[in-house]
Amino acid sequence: MDHRAVPIKVGVVGYGHLGRFLVDRIQRDGPGVGLSLAFVWNRNTDKLTDSVPDDQILTDLAEFTDRNADVIVEVCHPHIVKEFGIQFLAHANFLVGSPSALANPQLDQALRLTAKQHGKTLYVPSGALWGxxxxxxxxxxxxxxxxxxxxxxxxxxxxxxxxxxxxxxxxxxxxxxxxxxxxxxxxxxxxxxxxxxxxxxxxxxxxxxxxxxxxxxxxxxxxxxxxxxxxxxxxxxxxxxxxxxxxxxxxxxGRATYRSFWSSLLVCKGHGGRVYLC
Missing domain, CATH: 3.30.360.10 (Dihydrodipicolinate Reductase; domain 2)
Structure with a gap:
């Protein structure tokens, strides 16, 4: 449990099944583990209505810097990693839920370089990977x-x-x-x-x-x-x-992957400018 006075602010990008699970857990359990919700973005903002407070809904992802998130979690599609990953890492630690995007060697190297330059961590969740x-x-x-x-x-x-x-x-x-x-x-x-x-x-x-x-x-x-x-x-x-x-x-x-992803998020408290499997 994180007993810091100031909670880590989490931005969630994507509101499918996994995104909804994470947002619900942060809203319910976040205060007890040192997490708070900085923003939630989804391509279709209608899905956020009645589930996310209006002041935590981000309608334009390009404006994510206004929310001062400590860690940004992507749980939607590799296209978002390609389009925004470098920008995310320039301002926050980044938990990439679509690591298949890193199969592109140019993007992989660019993300690693950005993490190193800005002292931010590119977190890769273990998900369903055992060992x-x-x-x-x-x-x-x-x-x-x-x-x-x-x-x-x-x-x-x-x-x-x-x-x-x-x-x-x-x-x-x-x-x-x-x-x-x-x-x-x-x-x-x-x-x-x-x-x-x-x-x-x-x-x-x-x-x-x-x-x-x-x-x-x-x-x-x-x-x-x-x-x-x-x-x-x-x-x-x-x-x-x-x-x-x-x-x-x-x-x-799979259902166990949701719990694994939550455990990975709890690790994302800054490990320096590198890639970190969590």
């Missing part, structure tokens, strides 16, 4: 040799581009939709592979091109998402994990 800190420690010690991630979901839970899942039926069963580098996967499934993006950031020596990703459509997965990770190190070392994340049909984000 992210362990992967990062192996990466930093030079012992990480390979990393692969498979994410399996009911087809209704995918938001994909380029016809990867243009049609499906309840009797179809299991289908591998993509297998390749996370760098190639992020642009065509930006809303579904943020867990993989977080892993690629943790495994910076391998990077987005060196981490293997696979997404699987499985009509049997009506109650949860399945995340399988295989880590390979030196001298035959390897770890395999399997994580079941309870989720409703059609849900892009």
């Amino acid at each position: 992210g800190q362990d992967i990062q420690r192996m990466n930093d010690s030079g012992s990480l040799r390979a990393l692969s991630i498979r994410m399996s979901k009911h087809p209704s839970c995918f938001r994909l581009g380029e016809g990867l899942l243009s049609d499906w039926s309840e009797v179809e069963g299991r289908r591998v939709l993509f297998h390749g580098s996370v760098a190639d996967l992020c642009p065509i499934a930006p809303n579904n592979v943020n867990t993989m993006a977080a892993a690629a950031i943790a495994a910076s020596a391998l990077g987005f091109h060196g981490v293997a990703g696979e997404i699987v459509s499985d009509t049997a997965l009506a109650d949860y998402h399945l995340v399988e990770i295989e880590v390979t190190g030196l001298d035959g070392f390897s770890v395999k994990t399997q994580r079941r994340n309870p989720a409703e049909l059609g849900a892009v984000t």
